């Protein structure tokens with residue numbers, strides 16, 4: 001295979017990146033058949049909580065007044081504030097500009113009604129868009145305590161190969177009282193007061209059978225993680241169940257919910273980092289397969305070092321406040337420096353279908369630059385880099401590594417066979 005030179009490695013990497021299949025291990029997307037939960041189009045795009053918060057911050061509009069408006073009207077206020085009265089400078093607004101460009105829409109200071117018409121008339125359906133973006137599979141976020149949302153698994157008219165499940169247990173473990181009430185109402189547990197260990201494990205079996213999750217997920221901060229050390233449901237029910245079933249636990253650490261409830265979905269902020277709790281968990285439960293991402297930028301160096309210390313701890317993605325090009329640039333290089341290919345570089349966290357366009361587009365730009373920089377150093381140092389090398393590396397990062405860390409990939413992809421001799 002032909003070698004690549006320091007001069008053309010940028011171009012070669014670009015083409016390979018553009019054609020590489022992606023496995024997106026954390027999103028909030030749903031198949032379009034699950035109508036109420038599947039978001040797409042102009043109004044959903046413009047009322048993304050990253051944008052509503054920015055709009056409130058920039059405009060000074062009272063949150064209560066803003067959220068009392070219809071979704072269509074909120075979208076218009078966001079458009080007028082962030083795109084017409086101001087230049088779309090932030091990562092979230094730039095994302096919308098990227099979407100417009102992708103859809104072939106001439107950007108401009110048009111009234112919202114025109115932008116809305118343009119977006120909604122040129123948008124693609126989910127299969128078309130996923131194919132165009134080479135996204136093979138997205139993993140959803142599925143809360144078994146939300147009856148209506150969970151009813152997805154009672155239907156069979158959607159593509160299970162494209163949409164994988166993740167069992168999100170925030171409600172169950174962090175609001176056990178509320179969870180008990182709703183599970184008792186559904187007749188799934190006996191008492192609305194509390195959930196018993198055996199009941200919980202039976203529910204996990206049942207939920208795993210219906211949804212076939214790729215992992216169990218939990219988002220929390222260090223204080224909550226610490227309190228799980230003495231939580232019976234976590235220690236005596238969930239952890240043994242996860243280990244027995246070789247089911248990964250995805251921890252999204254560092255979030256403090258509803259710092260400002262007036263901002264609704266956008267009201268969450270940073271909580272306690274909890275890295276010693278992560279270390280404790282990884283050390284105490286070597287059979288527990290932990291996927292981890294963190295909301296604090298300044299936790300990432302320590303977390304990356306931790307991921308070098310424990311084979312059961314695997315870093316993934318740039319979560320939310322960290323998914324900003326300025327921060328990704330530095331942290332991505334640091335991860336390559338310390339972990340090589342031992343991490344999952346990104347997930348999209350997309351809530352609205354079209355967000356996949358910029359979430360992956362912007363990240364690929366960052367990944368491209370980090371890869372090319374390293375390939376050029378290697379080429380100048382005399383290492384033979386070929387197109388096949390680059391193709392293999394990118395496939396590892398965007399698809400094979402994430403696949404190997406999911407439940408469906410655990411048994412087959414355990415790395416190299418080590419021969420006894």
Ligand code: RAT
Nearest residue numbers: 028141219252265320349351
């Ligand atoms: O990034 C987001 O959209 C957040 O609101 C959260 O959903 C976060 O990603 C989460 O999964 O809790």
Ligand code: ZN
Nearest residue numbers: 026027028349
């Ligand atoms: Zn998320």
